[in-house]
Amino acid sequence: MLSHKAKYALKALLYLAEQDENHISRTIEIADGANIPKKFLEQILLDLKRGRFVSSKQGKFGGYYLIKSKNDITLAEIHRLFDGAIALLPCASLNFYEPCSDCKTEDECSLRHGLMLIRDKTLKAMEGITIASLVKK
Numbered sequence: 001m002l003s004h005k006a007k008y009a010l011k012a013l014l015y016l017a018e019q020d021e022n023h024i025s026r027t028i029e030i031a032d033g034a035n036i037p038k039k040f041l042e043q044i045l046l047d048l049k050r051g052r053f054v055s056s057k058q059g060k061f062g063g064y065y066l067i068k069s070k071n072d073i074t075l076a077e078i079h080r081l082f083d084g085a086i087a088l089l090p091c092a093s094l095n096f097y098e099p100c101s102d103c104k105t106e107d108e109c110s111l112r113h114g115l116m117l118i119r120d121k122t123l124k125a126m127e128g129i130t131i132a133s134l135v136k137k
Helices: 004-018 028-035 038-050 077-082 111-129
Strands: 056-058 061-068
Touching: 004 028, 004 038, 004 061, 004 077, 004 111, 028 038, 038 061, 038 077, 061 077, 077 111
Parallel strands: none
Antiparallel strands: 056 061
C-alpha cells in the first residue's frame, strides 16, 4: 500500500500538473486545492524538491512548480522516493536488494522467484502510469 506521504505527494504533483505551465503555486494553495494537510505538505514538497521533481521560488509571489515534465514523472519514481522498494521482500528488489538470512540459496528459493515476477509486473504497471496520464481532462 502507498503511505499517506506518497499519496499526498502524488496529489500535490497532480495539482501542480493541472496548473498553467508558468504558474507558481503557494503551499496553502496546493494544500487547499489538493486537500492535503498543510503540516504534511511542507515536508513532502521539500522531499519532492530534493528528488528534483519540483522547485521553488522565494518571496511574496513564491511557491512551487514542476521542473520535471508531468509526462516523465511515474508512479514508480514517487513510490520509491517516499516508500522505498516496490518488491515485497528485499531479496526480490532491484534497487534495495538484500539477501535473506533464512534461505539456503537464492537460486532454489521458490518464494523469491514468485515475488520477482510480482515485482516485474508491478514495476511495469507503475512505470507506465505518469502524472500526465492521471491529470483530469
